[in-house]
Amino acid sequence: MEFRKYQEQALKSDQIPSNSGNGIIVPLLGLVGEAGTILTEYKKYLRDGDAHKLFKESVSEELGDLLWYVANVASKFDLDLGEIAEGNLKKCLDRWGWRDSEQIGVKTIGHIFDSDFPEHERLPRRFAVEITEESKDNSVRTKALVNGKQIGNNLTDNSYANDGYRFHDVFHLTYAGVLGWSPVTRQLLGCKRKSNPKVDEVEDGGRAKAIEEGISALIFSYAKDHNFLEGVSALDYQLLKTVKNMTSHLEIDQCSLGDWEKAILRGYAVWRQVEKNRGGMVVVDLDIRSIAYKPK
Template identity: 50%
Template sequence: MPLLGLAGEAGSLATVYKKQLRDGPAYEQAKQQLREELGDVLWYVAALAHNFNLTLEDIAAANLEKTKDRWRPTPTDERTRFDEDFPENEQIPRKATLTFTPTTTEGGRTHIVLTRADGTPAGHPLTNASRVDDDYRFHDAFHLAHAAVLGWSPVTRFLLGRKRKSRPDTDETEDGGRAIAIEEGISALVFSYAARHRYFDDVHHIDQELLTTISHMTAHLEVGACRAADWERAILTGYTAWKQLRVQGGGTVELDLDRQSVTVLPNDTP
């Protein structure tokens, strides 16, 4: 009964609000009516909470935590450095420069070769691996953004040779094949979503459902400590870089973990 009552009172509240929009100042009883209907809504909410042995205080506190997770990125001084207790050569570098270079094979297929600042290859040449020419071959930009914003990316560790081999359990569970597959899966999942949302052109927020799915996929990993708001920032940062690389047909990228940024330099930069 309280649930049906809540649904009914929500409808009554919507009706009062509709009249206020329609009549404006002429609807002199608007504030009084809104207060009354909101009071009825609160009564039914309290009744529902009581029926499920919940308190309004507990519900409000849980909602505040949910809101913080979704809308407030982790403050800089609270960010977790997942590799700070490891040797320097096993840490993701605080700053790094990498170059995305397109090459064309004899068969006419375009590959992207990712190289470090010293010219050594980082990973294997990538194609779109699709019949659709969607420039997914630049998707390592997403992994670099995960590293920059979240301080986490098993793929970036592999590309830069920074796996934490000094601790076999961490190397296996956090930097190993399963973790890499999960990150690649997230990249593919988000890319599918992004393709339906104009690759985030003029988009500043991502659906909660997608962020929740990512949270479930990574719950058993160290990155599970990051908030949904952190993931949103990482994803949008990665797509900003990816779109620039796509337009330029490649380029040099500066990774900065302290600034949580991935910057694509213009092709004419010395």
């Protein structure tokens, strides 16, 4: 049965219409109550095992009641249950689709944001960045080099604690390699899209770079509380949503939550090696959307 048809038929059996004082609160309470009933049935199953002969039948019935309340709430908020279901599937694909693609061996190309620009304004499709560390004047700092030439400034942790944030250029390189986007990397490599003044101002300008730096700092704070993501296979949904909201006005908005999760997890896998070895070579390949580490 189609969701829309079910929703219409279910509404005919509604005993508390919308124009009554309890028209909304009753189905909302019903959602909670039915969910609790399902838990009760499962508790009985855990306790009694196969002796609970009617377990599946009971759960099926309670799920039906739960679905009725879901449809009723949707109707009373003037929502279409079919559209809700489609939106939820899209949300799940946005969040988890990249894992399914990798499991079946499908290579995703991702978004290409600079294909219409001159070659010197495109992110290099494959390049390597050497990251080195040195101690000077009681300070530990890093620098990044491409073909032996330094890009950007020397970096420190900018922190009272030695936490390795000085290696955070790895994150910008990861966003470039995996997402095809990084205003900071464009600045470092001198490939801003100046032939289009508006794109240069909005997508490659100061605000976009500040947002990218903010994302790196935000995720780093989260990662510190989670062992720098070692052994972590999924990130907090709200963290990913925050990142998406921060970039909603930029071209990177085309990338999904799953794209961001993939980039963050891969970036930290490389960052942990760079931090452990106090430097090394980071190889970025936009054609296959990858970033890899090579020891010095």
